[in-house]
Amino acid sequence: MTDETKGLVLAGVGGQGVILAGMIVADAMVRAGHDIKQSEVHGMAQRGGSVFSHIRWGPGVDSPLVPRASAEVLAAFEWAEAIRWVDYVREGGAVVVDLRTIVPPGACDDRRNWTTAYPGIDPELFLDRQLKTRLIDASSTASELGNIRAANSVILGTVAAFCGIDDSHWEAAIESLVPRGTEEINLAAFRAGREVADAQAPAATPSPEGFAGPHQIDINHSWCKDCDICSRVCPEYCLAIDNNGKLGIVDSDACTGCRLCELLCPDFAISIRPPMAEAVTTNG
Ligand code: SF4
């Protein structure tokens, strides 16, 4: 290991594309001429569990594990994972956070009066840490481009601003690793994320209230076969099959964004979006 070795942590939950994003980072670094080492943990990924990847790069890297307070960048694909991993970023490093929240079922608001344990979105948590912070809505950006599954490329676009290699290496890595036929949308998503990173920091502290509110439930009725799986698993009773046998939203305000419905829908007919749409930057 040399002093020039740098580290990046990617953290999210199963289904968010953390592992693919890690492969793209590693590939881009190799294309830029770096030695790299990568490590990942994804034991419960298929069940919506935590997934993270450590990547270190430089002239000669001995270990893949990023020590605490040393990462150049943290890419958090979800709010709670940002809080969990922020201590790994060095002073003056960067934090890129997708403000999407994924509330585990055990931390839901549930009408049986369980107490939610999911942390509220509060950008001020990062403001006193001397970190370059980019709070983004990668899911909405990717949806507007045509495929919510490109949200990980939006995040990578913002992350790229802090990694010190040419964008051409990132784009070549994306083209070679994303699923066939999605190259263009993932490149567009990467460039959209890059624009967020380059945006000027606002003078004012962002207001946490701007990120509060219920999640948006999108049902694609042309794909939905009204099988009733999602409404039966929803811990907040947001969904129901009506008298005509059609799935509908009965209480959108109660949605916590746990994504159980999205993860268990066999037809990819339902998706959940976070309650905000604007990107926020702090500390330059
Ligand atoms: S699980 Fe999917 S297909 Fe079944 S009712 Fe829900 S959205 Fe429709």
Ligand code: SF4
């Ligand atoms: S609608 Fe979906 S994301 Fe919202 S609380 Fe119900 S299962 Fe969770």
